[in-house]
Amino acid sequence: MxxxxxxxxxxxxxxxxxxxxxxxxxxxxxxxxxxxxxxxxxxxxxxxxxxxxxxxxxxxxxxxxxxxxxxxxxxxxxxxxxxxxxxxxxxxxxxxxxxxxxxxxxxxxxxxxxxxxxxxxxxxxxxxxxxGRLGPEPLAPDFTHDRLANMLHARKRNLKPLLLDQSFLAGLGNIYTDEALHQAGLHPLRRSDSLTKVEVKRLWRSIRESLNMGIRHNGASIDWVFRGGDFQRHFRVYKREGEPCFKCGTQIQRTVVGGRGTHFCPRCQSEDQL
DNA sequence: TAAAATGTTGGGTA
DNA sequence: ATACCCAACATTTT
CATH class of the missing domain: 3.20.190.10 (MutM-like, N-terminal)
Known part of the structure; x- marks a missing residue:
């Protein structure tokens, strides 16, 4: 959860x-x-x-x-x-x-x-x-988009596995990573060192908005309904395979990346950017 | 019944 | 050192 x-x-x-x-x-x-x-x-x-x-x-x-x-x-x-x-x-x-x-x-x-x-x-x-082995806190004031840019450009990894790496950034898991990548319009396999400044800023904002949205809804986890957490009703891609993207209507796809179920919109997060 | 599940770690490979 | 892939952990849910 x-x-x-x-x-x-x-x-x-x-x-x-x-x-x-x-x-x-x-x-x-x-x-x-x-x-x-x-x-x-x-x-x-x-x-x-x-x-x-x-x-x-x-x-x-x-x-x-x-x-x-x-x-x-x-x-x-x-x-x-x-x-x-x-x-x-x-x-x-x-x-x-x-x-x-x-x-x-x-x-x-x-x-x-x-x-x-x-x-x-x-x-x-x-x-x-x-x-001390953890990466920075994504919601901390000193986690700026410039800092994220430096971090991303210092690596040559696919975005999704990198964002899941707790020593890179602390706190993202499978749900919020998929949500943030969709909001940012970035393909999960995009290489971290290929992002433009504008894309980094979009990713930075998306990560923070996804996490803040989750907190605002008291968490997402499916089994948490009894505790009031209801973010799962607001998922844009996670667990929505085959359902229409809220932005463009294309069917959400599910693949496996780094051994984890990965949900994305093939149009908003096109393979063309790879 | 098989597959997948919100996470991490350790081993092997290149 | 960096990056990738898979198995393992133990159990429930779909």
Whole structure:
């Protein structure tokens, strides 16, 4: 479920509280998991020992990571493909996907639900060890189109796989990449070093507008309807194979690029530009 | 029933 | 070093 807008939505809800108490200020009184591989670092034993009695000071996001600065060390959670984080009263029954649970001192649980079990939690004294490998934040003020131009021109890669590379740019996933490329009118296989200044600026604006639109709609993910996220009703190409492009009416095509399903309009994002 | 799925990583190849 | 491709991870949904 999670790309940047979904992770941002989760972080905001946890931080502000949304039908549940805000997380900052709460203390973790116990930790349990029925899927030990959720714990990526340090060892399960060490993680369990060090997480006890830590106060959660804040909830932030970096790329697709949820970042919880604690009174000592920092907890990182990555939702991968199917993860979700939500607060529930401790006495509420767990559902079958609630694999990892942080019990808080206010009677609530922070529950990591994860059907496919790809998600990871970790604890670092210096989270930059992990977060420092990420590319820039696409919504940060210092992410200018000039900077994007320099980044693109320094590489010779197809646009779609490059935009999905988290060490290039942090936060885009398969949905928002397809959406941004369509809005920019760029073919997914276009080489990064061939973009003109005008095209870079269009891509830059499209990336930011797609992500902001996702955040405005509280995320896109299909399974998120119950949480109010409804961006999936606004997809321009993703999951719309065979349906008409809203801009020109041509049928949206689906191909595979870099092993990922890729949706685009063969007219608005013509192969002629390759 | 087979195929695809919002992500990442590691291995092999060129 | 750069770039590409595929398998793996584990399970649900279409």
């Amino acid at each position: 999670p790309e940047l807008p979904e992770v941002e939505t989760i972080a905001r809800n946890l931080r502000e509280g949304n039908g549940s108490p805000p997380i900052p200020g709460q203390r973790i009184v116990s930790f349990s998991t029925d899927w030990p591989r959720h714990v990526a670092h340090p060892s399960l034993h060490t993680f369990n020992r060090r997480i006890q009695n830590r106060e959660i000071v804040d909830v932030k996001r970096r790329g697709k990571y949820l970042v919880f600065p604690l009174d000592h060390e920092t907890l990182l959670i990555h939702l991968r493909m199917s993860g979700d984080l939500r607060l529930a009263p401790s006495q509420d029954p767990k559902d079958r996907f609630d694999h990892t649970i942080f019990s808080l001192d206010n009677g609530w649980d922070l529950r990591f639900s994860d059907a496919r079990k790809f998600g990871r939690v970790s604890l670092y004294e210096d989270p930059e060890v992990v977060l």
